[in-house]
Structures are given as structure tokens and as C-alpha cells.
Amino acid sequence: xxxxxxxxxxxELNQLICEVLSxxxxxxxxxxxxxxxxxxxxxxxxxxxxxxxxxxxxxxLQVARRICQxxxxxxxxxxxxxxxxxxxxxxxxxxxxxxxKPFKVPELxxxxxxxxxRVGLEKQRQNGxxxxxxxxxxxxxxxxxxxxxxxxxxxxxxxxxxxVSKAELQIEVLKKELSPFxxxxxxxxxxxxxxxxxxxxxxxxxxxxxxxxxxxIEMVRD
Numbered sequence: 001x002x003x004x005x006x007x008x009x010x011x012e013l014n015q016l017i018c019e020v021l022s023x024x025x026x027x028x029x030x031x032x033x034x035x036x037x038x039x040x041x042x043x044x045x046x047x048x049x050x051x052x053x054x055x056x057x058x059x060x061l062q063v064a065r066r067i068c069q070x071x072x073x074x075x076x077x078x079x080x081x082x083x084x085x086x087x088x089x090x091x092x093x094x095x096x097x098x099x100x101k102p103f104k105v106p107e108l109x110x111x112x113x114x115x116x117x118r119v120g121l122e123k124q125r126q127n128g129x130x131x132x133x134x135x136x137x138x139x140x141x142x143x144x145x146x147x148x149x150x151x152x153x154x155x156x157x158x159x160x161x162x163x164v165s166k167a168e169l170q171i172e173v174l175k176k177e178l179s180p181f182x183x184x185x186x187x188x189x190x191x192x193x194x195x196x197x198x199x200x201x202x203x204x205x206x207x208x209x210x211x212x213x214x215x216x217i218e219m220v221r222d
Contacts, residue, residue: 003045
């Protein structure tokens with residue numbers, strides 16, 4: 001059950017939103033000012049914050065910024081200010097969605113479902129990437145790399161997607177300066193690629209960037 005925190009100093013509207021969301025099957029809590037909202041979030045995990053802009057003391061924009069600094073909670077901002085400048089301020093403060101008052105309940109529910117759908121897809125993607133990375137690491141740990149080859153691959157993996165120069169690899173991994181006619185580094189990289197291919201993987205995990213160096217890429221298409 002997804003947990004939603006409603007932050008609005010309009011008591012009647014706050015209670016109405018809570019009733020509607022409860023009927024939709026959400027676990028709903030409510031507060032009436034920004035300071036209380038931040039205190040609540042310190043002690044309770046929530047999946048979404050419905051945040052009014054016009055709050056006493058701390059404004060909704062200030063609260064949104066503090067939420068983004070300390071938590072990864074999505075924010076749906078509610079406001080009576082419907083001009084473009086106010087909307088931009090809301091998005092810049094960290095709002096994921098922005099709704100102007102008065103709003104229709106079906107639109108509110110649709111926006112909430114859209115946020116949860118996006119968050120769910122992002123979690124699936126992150127879990128998939130983590131699983132793929134674990135499987136890849138398990139696979140290469142079983143390959144017959146020499147100590148130097150393992151160190152080279154490990155160094156490149158640490159900076160995935162970044163082009164690491166030959167000079168840096170020479171110094172950090174092979175522990176010597178790069179000389180113009182030294183092909184030792186290239187030989188080690190070639191051996192790593194060969195062993196990846198022999199294990200059924202792609203040699204394109206290590207990409208050569210001409211004139212610059214090498215880059216490790218986990219997700220490749222042959």
C-alpha cells in the first residue's frame with residue numbers, strides 16, 4: 001500500500017483529499033504546515049508528498065527544496081497560483097508534478113498514479129541494472145585472468161563509461177610510465193578481450209577510443 005503525506009493548511013481541503021485517497025486504497029497522513037511535514041518525514045517513510053505552495057511560516061517551495069535535499073520522495077505540488085512563472089518555480093524547487101487549484105479529483109488521482117507508475121518503472125530499471133551488474137561480476141570473477149589483467153579490468157569497471165587514458169592505466173595499474181613503443185598495455189587489454197569472448201561475452205565491453213584510451217561499457221550490443 002503506497003503511503004501519501006498531504007501538506008495543506010486548508011483543513012477542509014486537506015481532509016477531503018485524505019478521504020478521497022483513502023477510498024482509492026492509499027495509506028494517507030496529513031499535516032498543516034511545512035515544519036510539521038519535515039518533522040513527519042524524519043520519522044516516517046512515505047512514497048509521495050502532496051504539498052501546497054501557500055503554507056504558513058515555511059512556504060511550499062522552501063519545504064520542497066528541503067525534502068529534495070534530504071529525501072528521495074516524489075512531490076506533487078498543489079497551488080492556487082496558475083501562472084507559468086509559479087509553475088517553473090515549483091518544478092525548480094523539486095516538484096515532480098504541479099496542479100493548480102481548484103482541481104478535479106479524477107485528475108488528481110491520474111497524476112498520482114502517473115507518478116507511482118514512473119517511480120515503479122525506475123525501481124525496476126535500477127533493480128535490473130543491479131542484477132545485471134552482479135551477474136556480470138560473478139561471471140568475470142570465474143575467468144582465468146592474470147593479476148595484471150584483473151587489475152586492468154577492475155580499474156576500467158570502476159570508471160564505467162569514462163575514457164581512461166593509456167598513460168593513466170600505465171601508471172595506476174602497470175606502475176610505470178607510458179613510452180611511445182611500449183605495447184605491453186595493449187597486449188594485456190587484448191588478452192582480457194580474448195578471455196571475455198572465450199567465456200561467451202562481448203569484446204566490446206572494453207571500447208578503444210582512438211587517440212585517447214579505453215572505456216568499459218557493461219551493457220553492449222554486438
